[in-house]
Amino acid sequence: EAGVTQFPSHSVIEKGQTVTLRCDPISGHDNLYWYRRVMGKEIKFLLHFVKESKQDESGMPNNRFLAERTGGTYSTLKVQPAELEDSGVYFCASRVVDNSPLHFGNGTRLTVT
């Protein structure tokens, strides 16, 4: 089975620009999560989708971040406008049901200069 796929693997943008990250979960996984690791610190939860609905978006840092999952398949995370402190690695993860392990993608390394 194909794993969680994230695109791009790396992105370098200037402060003030817009970047869109994409995540394709494992087929059939209704639960999709976004996490990020900033400056080598803890991996922080951003939000959780169940199918196309946002179940929990308590970790979204501010309104410059917008996540969507139209149709309940792939998800996008848009940062607009990007700030220096947004640099880090953004991970997407998916799972079938509540207690099953999370399957993570390889992450997108975002660098804002």
Added chain:
Amino acid sequence: AQSVAQPEDQVNVAEGNPLTVKCTYSVSGNPYLFWYVQYPNRGLQFLLKYITGDNLVKGSYGFEAEFNKSQTSFHLKKPSALVSDSALYFCAVRDGAAGNKLTFGGGTRVLVKP
């Protein structure tokens, strides 16, 4: 609120020696505990989990972890480390009574020397 602490930024161990990576947690309800490993330029890979049952949990690649409720710990162990075990290890907790999100520790880098 839930939290995880991994007190060591890095653990160095000689190949063939026992490996321990420490983790302590705090949750309001019953803890669901997890260990993940990250190899360079890769995503996090699931190693093992504790939900309920036996306190000693066995996982992938010969790793195991022991749930200790009184000490609120979930240390990761491997009896004989391999050079290929060198990676970044993350402990994570979820409150079984509420919510779906994992809270991760800061990660511990393991370096196994030949």
